[in-house]
Amino acid sequence: MAERTALLERPPALAPPPRSLTGLLRGLVRTARPRQWVKNVLVVAAPAAAGRLFTQHAFVHLSLVFVLFTACAAAVYLVNDARDAAADRAHPVKRHRPVAAGQVPVPVAYAVGGTLGVLAPVAAAWLCPAAVCALLTAYLGMQLAYCVSLKHVLVVDLVVVTTGFLMRAMIGGLALGIPLSRWFLITTGFGALFMVSAKRYSEAVQMAGRAGATRALLTEYTTGYLRFVWQLAAGVSVLGYCLWALEEGGVPSAGVLPWRQLSMIAFTLAVLRYAVFADRGAAGEPEDVVLRDRPLALIGLVWLAMYGLAVANW
Template identity: 40%
Template sequence: MTIQQPAQPAPPTVVTPLVPARRPTWVRWPVAAVRTARPRQWPKNLLVFAAPLTGSALSRGSTALGGATLAFVVFTLASCAVYFVNDALDAERDRQHPRKCLRPVACGDLSETHALALACVCVCLAWAVGLVTPGYGLILAVTAYLATSFLYSAKLKHVPVVELAVVASGFVLRALGGAAAVHVPPSGWFVLVCSLGALLVVVAKRFTELTSLGAPAAGHRPSLRRYTPRGLRTAQRLVALAMIAAYFTWAWTEADAWTADWHLATTVPLVAALVRFDRLTATGTTGQIEDLLIRDVPMLCLELLWLVLFVIGLAIQP
C-alpha cells in the first residue's frame, strides 16, 4: 500500500509594489508651476465685474466689457504672484500641514527660487497689462493689492485681527480695480457690502481651520492662538447680519422706486445663501472654504438666482 505524503504548501508569492515612475523634469516643472498658481482660485478675480455690473457699465458694450476683462487678467496675474511668494516663504511650515504639504514648493516639485522668479514675471506682466487701460486707477489698485499681500505673506499673517482685514482687503481691491478699469465710481454702500462679504469668508475660513485642526492649528498659523471657535463663530454671524443690513439699506435708498423694489427682491436669495453658508461652515473642514461657494449645489443655485434676478432687473428697468 502506498502512503500519500501531504502536499506541501506553496511558498508565498512576494508581490513587489508598483512605484509610479516619476515624471521627467520637463513635465513635472510646468505642472508644479501651474498648480502653485492655483487656477481653482482664479474665479475670485471675477469680482472685478461687480462694480461694472451694479453700476450698469456693462450696458455700454464692448468698451466696458474689455476694460473689465483686462482687470480680470491683471488681478489673475497678480494673485498668481502672491501664491508663488506665499508658498516660497511658507514652505517649511506647509510641510507640517496635513493638506498643504502636497503643495509643489513644500514637496520639492518646484524650488523656492523658481517660485520667486515666477512671481517677478507675473508682477511685471500684471503691471504691463494694467498700463494698457486708460487712467491709473487699475494700476494703483493692483499695486496696493500686491503690496498688502506681500506684507501679509512676510509678516502680517501672524498678527491677529489685522490679518483678517488684510485678506478681506484683497477682495475689495479687486472690486475697486474693476470699477477703475471701466471708470465707474463705486458707491459707499457697494464698498461696504464687498468689505463685509470678504470679511465673512475670511472669518469663516479661520473658524474651520481652528475647529478642524484643533490644538496643532496654531503651529500652522500662529495667529490662531488668539482666536477661539466660539469667538470666530459669533463674529461670522455678526458680520453676516451687518452685510444683510448694508445690502438692504443700499437697495432701500435707490433713487428710483421700481429699482429699489427690484433690488429688495434680490435680498431674498442673498439671505438664503448666507444661511446656507452658515450651515456649511458649522463643521470644520481642512478643504478650501472657497469651494463651498462654487461646489455646493444649493449654494451655487442661490448665487445664480441672485445674479439672474439682478441682471434681469438691469435689463428691464424703465
C-alpha cells in the same frame, strides 16, 4: 523617548521628483492656484451693479483686469510657497505642494513670482487707467507684506485678506470709470469678512487642539471670537444690501415687479444658507461650499436673475 516619538510622528520626507520642463511648467501652474482664480471674477461686480457689463468696451477692459489681477495673485502664491518651502515640508498636506516637494526649485518660484509681480503693474500702467495700476500695486505690496509678516498679526490678517477681496470688487469699477457707492463697498467688504472669518472659524474647529499645524495664528484666536466676527459681518452685509435695495435714489422703477427689493430675500437666504456650513465648521473652502451645495447654487441663481431684472428695469 519624546524625541523618538516626535520622529515617528513626523511625515516622511518626499523624494524630489525627476524634473523636466513639462513637470516644471505644471508645477508652476499648480503653485499659481488655478482653483483660486474664480475669486477674480469679482472684478465684474461693480460694472454688473451699474448695469454696464454687456458692452464690448467692458468685456475687453474687464478681461484685461482679470488677467492682470490673476498674474498678481499668482506672483504672491509663488513667493509665499518659496518662502514657506521648509515649513511646508513638515506639514502632512502642504508638503505635496510643488515647491515643497521639489518639483519647482525655490529660486525658480522666486524668479517667476518676481517677474509676474513686476510685469503686471507695468502692463496696467501702460494699458489701464492710473487708478487700476495704483490698486494693483497696492494689492501686490499688501499681499507680499502679508506673506512676510502680516499673517502673523492678530486681526490684521483678517483685514488684509478681506481687503484683497474688496480690491477685486473695486478694480472693475475703476477700470470703467464707474463711481463706487457706499452701499456696494459696505456690502462687499463685510460679505468678504464673513467668508474669511467663517473660513478661519472652520479651520479652528477642524484642527481643535492642533491649530498651529495648519496656521500658526489660529492658536491665538478662540472659536468664540471667530464666531462673533463672522456673525457680525454677516449681519452688516445683509443690512448694507437691504439699505441699498430700499434706496430708490429718486428714480421710480418702471419694472413689472420691484425686483430690486425682492432680491433682498434671495440675498438674505444665501447668507443664511452659507452660515449653516460656517456654524458646522465646514466652510474651510468657500469655493467648494458655493459650487457644491445645490440649494445655495439655486438661491444664487435666483438672486442673480432678480438682480439682473432690477438692473434691466424690466
